[in-house]
Amino acid sequence: MAQEDFDDGFNLLLETVERFVAERLVPAEERVEQEDAVPAEIIAEMRELGLFGLSIPESYGGLGLSMRQEAQVIRRLGRTSFAFRSVIGTTVGIGSQGIVIDGTEAQKHEWLPRLAAGDAIASFALTEPDAGSDAASIKTSARREGDDYVINGTKRYITNAPRAGMFTVMARTDPSVPGAGGISAFIVPAGIAGISFGKPDKKMGQRGTVTCDVIFEECRVPADAIIGGVPGQGFRTAMKVLDRGRIHMAALATGMCERLLQESVSYAVERKQFGQEIARFQLVQGMLADSRTEAYAAQVMVEDVARRFDAGERVTAEASCAKYFTTEALGRIADRAVQIHGGAGYMTEYAVERFYRDVRLLRIYEGTSQVQQVIIAKSMLREAGLKA
Structure with missing residues (x-):
């Protein structure tokens, strides 16, 4: 999705997030790994950027982003350690969206401004x-x-x-x-x-x-x-926000794919064996090509389902397709990234070692891959006229 598809204000937000990721978050990755905590000053900067209020309407102090816009921001946050996105994830997701969709006006006025500001996580x-x-x-x-x-x-x-x-x-x-x-x-x-x-x-x-x-x-x-x-509507409320949550996770997976590709290409170009860069070996090129193809497919799926979501279409099956494919592809891309790095990929000093461990969870939460398969298959069978 080209940035020209959005207005100047949103493009400025994207550029700001990109700088924040490159200049503040990526350099702090090792610190987070060692301390097992996101520094308080970084969380404060995330509040200042409005990241806690991405999906909360402007009338309640949030940024009021569309699904397409949210996906673009989250994709960029995916290019760094998972922990940073996790700080805002539960607020951006059902923590706020259940109230946005089904909350009373009193509940909205009490909680949404505090959530949007990051005053309450x-x-x-x-x-x-x-x-x-x-x-x-x-x-x-x-x-x-x-x-x-x-x-x-x-x-x-x-x-x-x-x-x-x-x-x-x-x-x-x-x-x-x-x-x-x-x-x-x-x-x-x-x-x-x-x-x-x-x-x-x-x-x-x-x-x-x-x-x-x-x-x-x-x-x-x-x-x-x-x-x-x-009373008795809680599960329905949760189901209403699952489509958005799964598109969010697919966008995150896409950003992580991009970071792994960047690390893989950089290492392949720099590392020499048998008198030449390993990037010149066709089997390494094959792994890079497979990863790039899957990352591109993931990107296109996220863009398509986010656009459909914003258009008001029912996208439960498509959101499951996107979450299922992107997170499974991410696992394969992470595995190839370690393989391209060889022994170095197993060492903690390289980002791909950390990403390899981090990405495994994405195939489990927000609905396991097997749950997504069931949702997708049942949707197909319903369309074919088979009743549950």
């Missing part, structure tokens, strides 16, 4: 020890007591939990209704009584991202904390 609490891809089987409960609900349960692998200002918590409000129908989405301010955290998760990669268990024990919130004020 959102965290999405859905996954549980026994509920992941089968989100409708969640056990966290919210029982009604007068004008309040009392939440009990444990959420697992919750991104940004320790730094969150609020949680979007999925809890079962009607135990008599099986599956998704009895689930409600609550806005739960961080720091209130009844919320505690497990120890920080130790992960394969993605150092600098913050995940841990969140435990709710007799956590009391007012009944008007339910998003939209209507």
Whole structure:
């Protein structure tokens, strides 16, 4: 997508983000890896740039970007360590979008300006020890007591939990209704009584991202904390924002593909074996060509589905296609990047070693690759007239 497709204001934002990534984030990658934390001063700069409010309407203090625009910004953030995008990801995604789409006006006015400014970081609490891809089987409960609900349960692998200002918590409000129908989405301010955290998760990669268990024990919130004020709609709210979230992840994967290609080409041109640059060897060229082809296909898929989303089309299957293809392609490109680097690619001093570990998670969250396959196939079968 050419920058001339957008107005001058957005093009300026893109140029600013590109400079921020190149001049501030890439040089800080090793520090994040060593300290397992994103520096506070960088998070402050992200607030100043408005990155927490990418998807929040301008009327509530955000940038109000379209899906196409958001994808372009996230693609650029994908060219550096995953941890930086993770800081804003849960706020830009369902942390704000559930409220934007289904929240009451009071909820919007209370939370969206704070989220857009980065004064409150959102965290999405859905996954549980026994509920992941089968989100409708969640056990966290919210029982009604007068004008309040009392939440009990444990959420697992919750991104940004320790730094969150609020949680979007999925809890079962009607135990008599099986599956998704009895689930409600609550806005739960961080720091209130009844919320505690497990120890920080130790992960394969993605150092600098913050995940841990969140435990709710007799956590009391007012009944008007339910998003939209209507019990039993929480799962539907989550489903409404999944298309945008999956396009977002596909855009992120595309940016990571581009960074890996850059690292691979640079190393192949500089590294010499048998008296010449390894880039001259046809088998290395084959790996580079395969990676470039897949990265280009990923880019085109993201641009197409984002455009369709903005046009108001139903793109559930296409968003799944994009998320599935881009993240799987990213895994292959990361593997080739390590192979091109040879033994050096296994060493921590090279960015491809870190990216190789980091990218593995993208095929799991926001719906595993296998979940995406099921969504895509069911869509095709419905179109063929086969009823579920």
